Every structure is written in structure tokens, then in C-alpha cells.
Amino acid sequence: MGALLKQAQQMQQALAQAQEELASAEVTGSAGGELVTVTMTGSGEVVSLTIAPAAVDPADVETLQDLVVAALRDAQRAVNELAATTMGPVTGGLGGGLGLPGF
Numbered sequence: 001m002g003a004l005l006k007q008a009q010q011m012q013q014a015l016a017q018a019q020e021e022l023a024s025a026e027v028t029g030s031a032g033g034e035l036v037t038v039t040m041t042g043s044g045e046v047v048s049l050t051i052a053p054a055a056v057d058p059a060d061v062e063t064l065q066d067l068v069v070a071a072l073r074d075a076q077r078a079v080n081e082l083a084a085t086t087m088g089p090v091t092g093g094l095g096g097g098l099g100l101p102g103f
Helices: 002-024 061-091
Strands: 026-031 036-041 046-051
Touching (some): 002 061, 036 061
Antiparallel strands (some): 026 036, 036 046
8 A cells, every 4th residue: 555655646746747847848839831920838828929020911800810829729739749748658648637738
């Protein structure tokens, strides 16, 4: 029983470390050939949004809106991949219910 408890504590420590790594990591998503780029932390917080002047057309705001949404989705996909890579070895495929991005 003691060995099982020790193993659970080690897993908890590894999980906390992986969550810290994930939160401090940054990923970038883009759309429209990088006309719009979004940078997110591994925990899904948007830290920057860049819009190239060429993407701004006052007569076509809808396209710019679509590019922003697409860049956000691309960044979220990158966060999910990072989470799977970072958390997968720690969780050992436990998956759902952990409240983590990508799980």
C-alpha cells in the first residue's frame, strides 16, 4: 500500500510539473498566409494578436473576422498538440476528466 501511495505522489508531482511547463510554453497559430497570427500559452491564454496591414480592408471586415477566428483555431490546435505531448506521458493515457486542454 505504501508503494502505491508513493507512486501516486510521484505521478502527482510529475503532473504538476507538466502543467507548469504547459502554462509557460507559447504556441503560435496563423491564417491567411500569416496575415493574422495569434500567440497563446500552453494553457490557452491569448497573449498576442497580430494583424498585417494588408489584411485590413474597411470594405471587407468579414474576411478579417474570419482570419482572426481561423488563427485562434490554429493556435488552439497547437495548444492541444502541445498538451497531448506534454501531458500524455504523465497521464499514461488516462485522458478525460483531467480538465486539461486537449483532454
